[in-house]
Amino acid sequence: MDEGDPDEALVARVGRGDPAAVRALMARKLPRLMSLAQRMLGDRAEAEDVVQETFLRAWRQAPGWKPGAARFDTWLHRVALNLCYDRLRRRREVPTDTPPERPDDGPAPDRGLEAQDVGRRVADAMRRLPDRQREAITLCHYQEMTNIEAAAVMGLSVEALESLLARGRRGLRAALADMAQP
Template identity: 50%
Template sequence: MVRPGTKPKIAPGANALGAVIVGGAVSRYGKGLMNMPYDALSEVSDDALLVLYANGDAEASRLLTLRLAPRVLRLAARLLGDRTEAEDVTQEAMLRLWRIAPEWRQGEAQVSTWLYRVTTNLCTDRLRRKRPLALETAPEVEDGRAEVVDSMIDADRAQALEMALATLPERQRQAVVLRHLEGLSNPEIAQVMEIGVEAVESLTARGKRTLASLLAGRREELGYGND
């Protein structure tokens, strides 16, 4: 598992195309991404694109950005609750990806998982700077304490969830967002958060229980009365 800030390995200067294209299709892609048919681009994995970028293919960084930046931004926005800060975190996370590209070890870690972890850590740092109190030690919202959500007047459904998420302890929020908004599996979340799968299940369950409690009184108001 590759940690943020560590250096994944890859053979420096390796023939990226030869290294990354599976199935002997090197000649097909031998002239770079610009000459590849559009449908073929989807066949190139993230770490293959990262190797291409490291070897000087500027187009690879465009494709990687189009694939990964929206996911990073979504996660950062949901963890931080602030669009501007989420954009800064996205840029910083992508910058770290560009810097680590020459040393990336293919097959050892998924680029997206690595990026999620970097993003999560960057968000944690920002949240802790804003709130010196360790979030893990903050008391959990008890059942029935739905005043946070009740205080909203014109909030829509997504905002209701966002506000409820903001009341969760940091690790619970991360687990719930990664599982239910980013669609990661529990083992993937375990890799991102560097904890066991059981701990992920526990965090997710506790987070959802609190969310359910907070949002229960809002369902009818937000138009979900008949769901």
Template identity: 65%
Template sequence: MRLTVESRALSERDPDAELLAQVGRQDPAAVRSLVARKLPRLLALATRMLGDRMEAEDVAQEVFVRIWKQASRWREGEAKFDTWVHRVALNLCYDRLRGRREDPHAELPDEVDPAALPDARLEARAQDQRVRDALAALPARQREALVLNYYQEMSNHDAAALMGITVEALESLLARARRNLRAQLVGSVVDKDRS
């Protein structure tokens, strides 16, 4: 029986605990490994929340600075490290969104591409832009729920815990967000067809 309890405790251990302990001891290899493990998802989260890759990179950098400062004091079992990292990133995104003075629906500048693009690629870019615009137009909590659930591929349980709400409240937010997103995307297609 004791073996079962110990093996269950080991299987429930935070997968980042040992790496974080090494970061806390200022091990450069551990820092590189942690960045390689967490950076892609943090950048994706921040880019989707902010709609700006450069701002997302700033947010990710600030998250890693906070990890560096907090790693030696991290206590396993109080919260999952991945949940904490996502919460820090989301809070930094919200700080930036609150600090913006310009129109949040402003178009992002197009990248300069000297080569001619095939129609399919142009249509894909236009569709991506419509989705980004529709996502940016959602209320912040609905956008957060969608990004965590679909783009960050979190389970409903994990996303709800991260947002500090019940699973039922998350599902309600997701339903409203999908409905609002669908309405905006249909509206943008109708507007496009009229022009």
């Protein structure tokens, strides 16, 4: 990469067991990883579990981290995404005779604001996208990664990422077409 890894020194300190570095790395990475996992899984509790496991893996990896092949942030996002996909696969693989108890997905009596309804509709449309399209849109639009960074996290060429983004955006437009203003 043309610039060094901005996390390199911090990861080295984490690897040496520096508690201040651990806190600093968590403060730096936690909000984005939590947002990524929650958008991928649609469940805060599962997202918290994924982020916790991601950080455990980071702590184990930190003492032997060798900068160069990938930025630490890229590696960390890839770990989080892989853990999300593991959970999504398990959801599909668990047959059950009775549906799980779920809270009413309908709007609560005090949720009359249109913005909340739009947010829910967008989140539902995102959940219905194929996994790779949802991942591309989440990384680029919600995690604010550049196409180059997102492609690196996903292990794709920039062109392949842009194709996923275009298909994902088309899918979202189609799912939300009735919301378009005349």
